[in-house]
Amino acid sequence: MxxxxxxxxxxxxxxxxxxxxxxxxxxxNPWAPLDIAEPVNFLTRYKLGRLQSDPQLCVQALATSSVRYSVQADSPADAKCPLVNVLRVQGSDVRLSSSFLATCPVVVAFAMFERQALQPAAQAVFGQAVTQVDHLGSFACRNIYGRSEGRLSQHATANALDIAGFRLADGRRINVLKDWPGDDANARFLRQVRDGACKHFNTVLGPEYNAAHRNHFHLDMGGWSVCR
Ligand SMILES: [Zn+2]
Structure with a gap:
């Protein structure tokens, strides 16, 4: 009793x-829509997860951000790598080296990361804003590391984004391959960016993880929680 x-x-x-x-x-409130400006708490991951199965909720969350995007039609279920609830992102407060396709949770996590981690890190280290994100792509219908066998990469469902570098307001470029190994301001910035990304994405793999990631941060919203 x-x-x-x-x-x-x-x-x-x-x-x-x-x-x-x-x-x-x-x-x-776990049922309230996600706000991009909300500081991350223990509900954030749950709310991001809900967005994949609820495109309406995704649109509501993105309305609180400056992300410019178009909705991509779902691909047929018999496609080798079917895409569901995927957006094409054109930009936000930052320019992109090119537009990219990504699942809604990746786009919302990116918007939160940009606002809550990337720009604060740039202000803290350089006293200026990031104006462009250089990326290596998001959607690729392939297995992990492009192997002929094994499980599909998170890129196969556009649930991942590879970021190679950043450009600042004064034109300075910061590059993961070139600047990660150093111990200057650029390297310090990249470490802050990596640590910040870990608060918003489920999986973050960078140069510390392995040689395949020496030139980019792999960010995804799959089920594997890791920050390296
Ligand atoms: Zn990747």
Missing amino acids: RLLIILLVLAAGPVAVWRGWIEVPDRW
Whole structure:
């Protein structure tokens, strides 16, 4: 009986939040849409995950960002690498070296990362903004490392983005391949960017992970949680 009462009390809180009987700030409400400016908390990953199966919720989240995008039609289910709930991103407050295709959770994570990690790191280290992100692509219908066998890469579902470098407002370029090994401001910036990316993406692999990643940060929203 006592256990039953405890369970009822534990259940009553979430139900009251869900029904709207108790007002809590959106960032503490698992059913509220994600806001790009919300500081990351333990609900963020859950909210990002929900966006993949709910394109409407995705559009709501992106409305809080400056991301410019178009919705890509889902590909037929019998395609070798079917794309579902995928957007083509043209830019945001930063220019992109080219537009990229990505799943909604990747786009929203990118928008949060840009605002909450990338720009603050650039301001902290250089006192200026990042104006362009140079990337190596997002969608590629292939296995991991392009092997002929094994599991499909997160790139096969456009659930990943490879970032190779950044350009600052004064024209300076920062490049993962060239600048990661150093110990100057560029290297310090790249480490802050990598650590910040880990708060927003599920998987972050960079030069510290292996030689295949010496020239880029691989960012994805797959189920593997790792930050290297
Ligand atoms: Zn990658």
